[in-house]
Structure formats: C-alpha cells, structure tokens
Amino acid sequence: MKALAIDTSTYTLGIAVVDGEKVLGELMTNLTKNHSVRVMPAVETLMKECGVKASQLEKIIVASGPGSYTGVRIGVTIAKTLAWTLNIPLTGVSSLEVLAANGRYFDGLVSPLFDARRGQVYTGLYSFQNGYPVAELDDINILSTDWASKLKEFDRSILFCGNDVNIHRETLINILGDQAFFLPEHLGNPRPSELAFIGLKKEPVDTHSFVPNYIRLAEAESKWLEQQGS
Amino acid sequence: MKTDQIILGIETSCDETAAAIIKNGREIVSNVVASQIESHKRFGGVVPEIASRHHVEQMTLVIEEALNQANIQYDDIDAIAVTEGPGLVGALLIGVNAAKAIAFAHGIPLVGVHHIAGHIYANRLIKEMKFPLLSLVVSGGHTELVLMEKHGSFKVIGETRDDAAGEAYDKVARTLNLPYPGGPHIDRLAQEGQPSIKLPRAWLEEGSYDFSFSGLKSAVINTLHNAEQRGEKIAPEDLAASFQNSVIEVLTVKTVQAAQQYQVKQVLLAGGVAANKGLRQALSEQFDGMEDVELIIPPLSLCTDNAAMIAAAGSVLFEKGKRAGLDLNGNPGLALESQ
Ligand SMILES: [Zn+2]
Numbered sequence: 001m002k003a004l005a006i007d008t009s010t011y012t013l014g015i016a017v018v019d020g021e022k023v024l025g026e027l028m029t030n031l032t033k034n035h036s037v038r039v040m041p042a043v044e045t046l047m048k049e050c051g052v053k054a055s056q057l058e059k060i061i062v063a064s065g066p067g068s069y070t071g072v073r074i075g076v077t078i079a080k081t082l083a084w085t086l087n088i089p090l091t092g093v094s095s096l097e098v099l100a101a102n103g104r105y106f107d108g109l110v111s112p113l114f115d116a117r118r119g120q121v122y123t124g125l126y127s128f129q130n131g132y133p134v135a136e137l138d139d140i141n142i143l144s145t146d147w148a149s150k151l152k153e154f155d156r157s158i159l160f161c162g163n164d165v166n167i168h169r170e171t172l173i174n175i176l177g178d179q180a181f182f183l184p185e186h187l188g189n190p191r192p193s194e195l196a197f198i199g200l201k202k203e204p205v206d207t208h209s210f211v212p213n214y215i216r217l218a219e220a221e222s223k224w225l226e227q228q229g230s
Numbered sequence: 231m232k233t234d235q236i237i238l239g240i241e242t243s244c245d246e247t248a249a250a251i252i253k254n255g256r257e258i259v260s261n262v263v264a265s266q267i268e269s270h271k272r273f274g275g276v277v278p279e280i281a282s283r284h285h286v287e288q289m290t291l292v293i294e295e296a297l298n299q300a301n302i303q304y305d306d307i308d309a310i311a312v313t314e315g316p317g318l319v320g321a322l323l324i325g326v327n328a329a330k331a332i333a334f335a336h337g338i339p340l341v342g343v344h345h346i347a348g349h350i351y352a353n354r355l356i357k358e359m360k361f362p363l364l365s366l367v368v369s370g371g372h373t374e375l376v377l378m379e380k381h382g383s384f385k386v387i388g389e390t391r392d393d394a395a396g397e398a399y400d401k402v403a404r405t406l407n408l409p410y411p412g413g414p415h416i417d418r419l420a421q422e423g424q425p426s427i428k429l430p431r432a433w434l435e436e437g438s439y440d441f442s443f444s445g446l447k448s449a450v451i452n453t454l455h456n457a458e459q460r461g462e463k464i465a466p467e468d469l470a471a472s473f474q475n476s477v478i479e480v481l482t483v484k485t486v487q488a489a490q491q492y493q494v495k496q497v498l499l500a501g502g503v504a505a506n507k508g509l510r511q512a513l514s515e516q517f518d519g520m521e522d523v524e525l526i527i528p529p530l531s532l533c534t535d536n537a538a539m540i541a542a543a544g545s546v547l548f549e550k551g552k553r554a555g556l557d558l559n560g561n562p563g564l565a566l567e568s569q
Contacts, residue, residue, distance in 0.1 A: 036323050040330045040556035054335045069279060070320055073286055077324050081331035084290040085304075208291050211283070218279040224272055 002052055003059040005196035008035040008075035009067025009095035010114055014192030015042050017050045023193045024050040030189055035074045057086055061199030064092030065212040066122040066139060067114055072212040080210050089204035093195055099162055100126035100133040101194040102187045108157030115164035119143050141215045144168040148175035157181055163188040238310045239541025242325030243317025243345050245276045247288035248537035251300035255545035256354055260299035261538040264288045274410045282320035289328045304336040311544020314342035315564030322560030330556050341544045342554040344569040346372055349500040352532040352539035360495040366485045369501030370396035373441045375488050381546045384566045387488060388439025395477055396503045398443040402450050402473050406466050417506045420474040423467030429476045439488050446476055478512045486516050489523055496524045504533040
C-alpha cells in the first residue's frame, strides 16, 4: 500500500512516502521556516523523486497534534483535503506518539514532549507493544513540574524525547533524579516514516469531520466558558 | 469539445468558509457559504483562532457541496481560484492549503486572488463590466475607491486613513449596546430615527478621495457621554440616523466626484457594507439622474464574503495568465494593486 505521511506539528517538517513495509523516501527539516509555503512543494518533490503519482496513493497519514495550532492545522488541512479529493482513507496519529517511537528500545517508559510556554509542556507517556507505542496516559498539557511529580509515582525509568526537552531538563532532573533519561539531540525530531508505519496500523477516521487534537481550548473559548460558570 | 471555462473558487479570509463553481466568469453554478457568525457572536467579534478552527471543520464539506451542486468533475475545472489575502492569516491558510492540495492531486492550475478584487468582481456576476469603472468598496476592513481601466487592473484612488467604515459602524454599535455585528442594527435603527444631531464630516484636503472615520466615531461617543453627564437622554435611533447620514454623505459625494473626474461608465458597490440600505438608497438617488453612468449594486448574498466572487475575479486573472505555485502563502497584508 502506497501512503503519504505529513507532520507539521512543530518546527520539524516531516514528509514520508512508503510502500507496504518499505520507506520509498523521507524528508525532514528542523528549521524555523513557514510550513504553509514549504509543505506542498516538499510533497510534490518527494513524490516525484519516489516515482509515485497522487492518483497512486492509497492512504494519507497525518500527525494530528498537539503542537503549534497553526502548524498542525496546515498539515491536517492538506492531509484531509488530499484524502477527500483522492477518495482514499485518512488516519491521524498523535504527534507525541510519533516522537515516542524514537525511544523504542528503551527499557522503561517514554515521555515525548513539546514546550507549551510558561513552564508548560504537551506530553504523554508511552510503553511499547510489538514495537509500536502504546499510550499509558492520555496526551496532556501540563506544567513540567506537575508532570515530573506525576511520573515520580511510576517508579520507572523515564526517557524524555523531543527538541524542547532541554528547556525543561533541569526541572525534570530536580524532581526525578536518576529516574530521568534523555536522548541525544539528533534523535529529538519526530520521524515521518515512524508516523507512516504507526498510521498504517490504525483505523481510518471520518475525513470530513477530522480536526486536530489541540488539547487546549482556544483562549477566548476558555475565558468565555469561565464567565458562563461564574 | 469543452468550451466553457469552469473555475472553482475558495474563500476563507475571515469567518465564512466558502466554495463556489462559476462558468465563463459570469455564471454562478453553485455558491456555498458556511457562516461562523453564531459562534463568534458570544465574543462580540471574530476571534481569529476560533475562525481558523471552524474553517478546518468545514473546508472539505463546503467544497464537496459546491462540486455536488454543480455536478462537476475535476476534469471539467480549468483553475482553482483562492483568496490569498488580505484577511486573518490563520484563516487564509486553510483555504490556501486546501486549494493547493486539490490543485496538486488533480494537476489543476492555481490562481491567488485578492479578497477585494473578489468583492469588486461580485458585480460581474450581475452585469458585464464596462471600462473605465469605479468601485466603492466598503466592508469591515476596507473603505476604498478603486478605478479599473480594464479587467484585472486595479488602481486605488482613495482609501481610509484610519478606521474602515464597517469598523466605525461596529464601534458605534457597541457604544449603543447593540449586538454584534453592529452594522445591520445601526442601519435598521437609522431608518426609524431623524438625523437631528450635528456630527462632523471628514472631507480631508480638496480633491482627495481618501476617507477618515475615527473623528466621527469619537464625536458619536462624546455626544453620548456629554448628554449622559448633563442627565439628558439621546434617542439611539436619532444618533444612529445622524451617524449613518454622515458616513453615507461622505461616501456618496466622493464617489460621485470621482465618477465624474474619471468619466467612468459604471459605478460598482462592493463589500459587506454594501448591504446597508441607507447607502444603497443614497447612491441610487445620486446616480439616477446621470445618464452616462450606470450604478450596479449586487444582491445582499453577493455583498458579504463568498467564493463565487473569488472565482469571478480568478476567471479573469486566469485568462490573463496569472498562476500561483504550490508555495502560495496566505498574505494578510496583500496589496490590491499587486494583483
Ligand atoms: Zn470581505
């Protein structure tokens, strides 16, 4: 099955074209550049390079968040429009689950994380079954101090992965001590081929109604809900 | 043999998710608009992040509906025209990226369209354009006089130096405690009141076609405030009528002057505020007596944001050879004259 995978949920831009078990091509950059300008040209270039035409695609897989609101929306909009217009199935995969795959051979639990500003992170907790990540907890938006305290209770080794880990490294070590492990810098990028193969194992979603998993409400929305309650 | 030109239009610059199919630049085959206004009302204005979220929910549904209603296959489509700006950047990005995905999937040419060019071209869905023409563009974000010598050529001869007319309407409506969006409420109140309160008209320098509405807005707020301090009550319908009179007089007089100076054959009203009854009336009265100028006012459904107007502008730009690449971006500050 020929599939296209797209991840734009962080600064890392990831595109993969796979055929069955085989990665035909993979493109990854880690630049603070505009996804909106770069995704479609990257898809076009990579597919051409791999000799795959749009009409030959059988599945679209997209990282569905959390992450940058605008970033995730660009990937999801492109993915759902492609899936709908080509009339092929669409699958969404948690952006954190994709990143967790970088810790596949770690003996313990894996916590992928993205910085969410003001001391917060988007994160989750994953173990592995048959080589694929399985969520131990739901993806969450939480203060890194609270997250570390929560993980302390697991009494297991925890591997943190992602490009933003350094922002919270001290906090994590302070609370978790030698329970905390870290990946080398160059394994901090979510790999688009991981996204593709995780997605191929998952059930398709309803394309029209598919939306990013922002985890957080829009600020205006949460303020409005607060006012309704008071 | 295929002879008709078919354009798919996509528009997501603010709070309407829209797609349309038009034939030969002038004939609406389908025109689908999903409005988010109910969702934004509770915030008293459009919240950009929420607008972007709604666009993602609606985008493919709206395009599918437009294609289904038109009974069109991808093979039939000559080009996809999408609003590239101006507007809310996060909102623009949804339409732009959806358009690029379809263009790539089916190898269809892509054309980026300026939102205001779209508003002006809404008129071509009613009546063929005759050049030179003058368009008065009035909306929440724009107040402009645009001169067109030929298709796809736009010269801004006057624009607002501060608030757009629509913005002034919304702010005055808020001062009068009217619900969002305020424009239609002021228009309705104004029909019931008398323009008995003296308010300023900003004519600016002799011969200028620019506009300014912030002074007027402040005058309305001061008038209310001063009356309150004196313990007097001002009838809101009179204030609405006086405010609306001032806005419309400036718009109408400058439009007439420009129409005469540039000897235009047509005057086109464009933009969301073109739905305003008072403005429609005043312009109709002014241009009724002028034999060599034709006034065109689109129906309400084509004044507010829609994708048929984007497709109509895109049709002409496509004919002129304008093309966008897959690197097309949303551009919130796009200039009309660069079109
Ligand atoms: Zn508009």
